[in-house]
Amino acid sequence: MGASPTGRPRAPDYGKGTHEIDGERLLEASSEEVVRRVLVRFRQPDYVPPVLPTVALDLLAMTRQVDVDISGIAKAIEKDSMLAARVLRLAQSPLYAVRTPVRSIADALLKLGLDRLTQLVMETALSAKVFRAPGYEAPMARLARHSKATAHIARVVGAAAGANGEYAFLCGLLHDVGIAAVMISPTALPRGESPPSFESVWPIMLATHEEISGILARLWGFSAELQHVMGHHHSYQMGGQTNALAAVVFISGALATELGAGCDEAFHPDAIARSGASLGLSKETLEKLRAQAATIVECVS
Numbered sequence: 001m002g003a004s005p006t007g008r009p010r011a012p013d014y015g016k017g018t019h020e021i022d023g024e025r026l027l028e029a030s031s032e033e034v035v036r037r038v039l040v041r042f043r044q045p046d047y048v049p050p051v052l053p054t055v056a057l058d059l060l061a062m063t064r065q066v067d068v069d070i071s072g073i074a075k076a077i078e079k080d081s082m083l084a085a086r087v088l089r090l091a092q093s094p095l096y097a098v099r100t101p102v103r104s105i106a107d108a109l110l111k112l113g114l115d116r117l118t119q120l121v122m123e124t125a126l127s128a129k130v131f132r133a134p135g136y137e138a139p140m141a142r143l144a145r146h147s148k149a150t151a152h153i154a155r156v157v158g159a160a161a162g163a164n165g166e167y168a169f170l171c172g173l174l175h176d177v178g179i180a181a182v183m184i185s186p187t188a189l190p191r192g193e194s195p196p197s198f199e200s201v202w203p204i205m206l207a208t209h210e211e212i213s214g215i216l217a218r219l220w221g222f223s224a225e226l227q228h229v230m231g232h233h234h235s236y237q238m239g240g241q242t243n244a245l246a247a248v249v250f251i252s253g254a255l256a257t258e259l260g261a262g263c264d265e266a267f268h269p270d271a272i273a274r275s276g277a278s279l280g281l282s283k284e285t286l287e288k289l290r291a292q293a294a295t296i297v298e299c300v301s
Helices: 023-028 031-043 054-062 070-078 081-091 105-130 137-160 165-174 177-184 198-219 224-231 244-258 271-278 283-299
Strands: none
Touching (some): 031 198, 054 070, 054 105, 070 105, 081 105, 105 165, 105 177, 137 165, 137 177, 137 198, 137 283, 165 224, 198 224, 224 244, 244 271, 244 283, 271 283
């Protein structure tokens, strides 16, 4: 049995074989068997991921293109009036550092640029469509806050590490969607009159969320790079090589947790220092990033 950079053990036989989820008795099985069954379910070809607004996926694709049709972007967002209203409200947050009021989507595009407007749309879409599960309102709220904090921290950590800070933001925002997917999937967890306690299913989510996040990235049509980061944000070192974006997301998530925007996940005391060293970040730089992260966490609701 191996371990990730967090020190969490990994079962060697995750995902082998096939088995259907077996209702209320699932939690009576061994932890390894439960994890295996949950992963098998998400690997099935008939699994349908949570639906993201088409405009969010289209905008994400646009940011990777050389030629972008700027004129149609605002109109595309404004077709979804609820999404547009939420985007405009979020644009006023100090996290986006807009000095004057944003009065329209076109205004947001002008002041923020395409990358940050895309981030706003994706953040809004996740809050409205993915980070919601009956019976798990409180943990979903913690997960949403952790993801937002990780994203904003990843922007500054990515810049310090010489990575694309704006792309790091998206990686941080999306890295834990696998946890949400398990909570909202009616067939992934035991069925009953009410959902099982979060405490009883959290170990399952923790053990499966990396791979499930990668699966969602593939089904949503995200780039191969984003798929890899979402699916390996804890196991950022493979074959002796460090994936910079994955390491940035790992550091950012660990900092968010350390500073009070966590999701009930434990990190090794030296995890941030080790992952920072893999990116060439000095102890002094990490302390400056920790101070910046503390300010970010205070602003994230």
